[in-house]
Amino acid sequence: xxxxxxxxxxxxxxxxxxxxxxxxxxxxxxxxxxxxxxxxxxxxxxxxxxxxxxxxxxxxxxxxxxxxxxxxxxxxxxxxxxxxxxxxxxxxxxxxxxxxxxxxxxxxxxxxxxxxxxxxxxxxxxxxxxxxxxxxxxxxxxxx
Numbered sequence: 001x002x003x004x005x006x007x008x009x010x011x012x013x014x015x016x017x018x019x020x021x022x023x024x025x026x027x028x029x030x031x032x033x034x035x036x037x038x039x040x041x042x043x044x045x046x047x048x049x050x051x052x053x054x055x056x057x058x059x060x061x062x063x064x065x066x067x068x069x070x071x072x073x074x075x076x077x078x079x080x081x082x083x084x085x086x087x088x089x090x091x092x093x094x095x096x097x098x099x100x101x102x103x104x105x106x107x108x109x110x111x112x113x114x115x116x117x118x119x120x121x122x123x124x125x126x127x128x129x130x131x132x133x134x135x136x137x138x139x140x141x142x143x144x
Contacts, residue, residue, distance in 0.1 A: 002051075003051075003052060004051075004053065005043065005052070005053035005054060005055045006053075006054050006055065006080065007054075007055040007057055008054065008055070008056060008057070008077070008080075008115075008117065008119050009057045009058075009059065009069075009071050009117065010056045010057065010058050010115075010116070010117045011069075011071065011116070011117055012116055012117075013040060013042065013056065013058040015116040016056050016058075016115060016116050016117060017042065017044075017056070018097075019097075019099065019115050019116055020044050020054065020056070020115070021044060022097065023093065023094050023097050023099060024046075024082060024090075024094075024121070025046070025047070026044040026045060026046055026047075026054070027044060027045060027046075027047055027050070028042060028043070028044050029043045029044060029045050029050060029053060030042075030043045031043070038059065038060040039057060039058060039059045039060060040057075040058040040060070041055055041056070041057055041058075042055075042056045042058070043055050043056070044056065046082060054080065071117065071118075077119060077120070078120065079112070079119070079120035079121060079122045079144070080119065080120070080121050080122070081121075081122040081123075081124060082121065082122070082123055082124070083124050083125075083126050084123050084124065084125060084126065085126055086125075086129070087105045087108065087109070087110075087111055087123055087124075087125040087129060088105060088108075088129065088132055088135060090111075090123055091104065091105055091111050091113075091123070091135065094113055099113050099114075100113065100114070100141055100142060101113055101138070101141065102114060102120075102140060102141050102142050102143065102144040103140050103144050104135045104138035104139075104140070105123070105125070105129075105135050106131060106135055106136050106137075106138065107131060108125060108128055108129035108130055108131050108132065108135075109124065109125045109128050109129070110122065110123065110124055110125070111123045112144035113144070114142075114144060120144045
């Protein structure tokens with residue numbers, strides 16, 4: 001058996017690609033537009049593990065509606081986890097993009113953020129960094 005991918009539904013494909021690619025540094029590996037099925041699939045992966053993909057599924061709104069389907073809070077999904085080289089730099093980059101750091105990396109090891117579609121993303125430091133301000137005293141925000 002071989003792991004292939006995890007699928008998450010996204011409400012706004014452009015916002016999701018900005019988060020996963022520009023924010024987290026994942027790369028788009030392939031894309032499928034299906035006009036008959038009215039959906040777009042975009043696969044993204046971390047450069048170090050290109051075979052472990054996330055499938056971003058965008059279901060097109062109905063022709064008579066500009067509204068996208070509501071997928072809820074996504075808390076039942078759990079989370080995606082990524083190991084990062086510098087958790088402080090990663091969190092600072094995401095925060096500069098307007099992403100809320102829900103669980104700051106107070107311990108120099110773990111943080112949580114949420115994608116534009118409310119998917120929890122766990123960031124884990126490769127190794128361990130000493131606690132560092134402003135992260136060490138930053139409170140949690142929202143849920144993850």
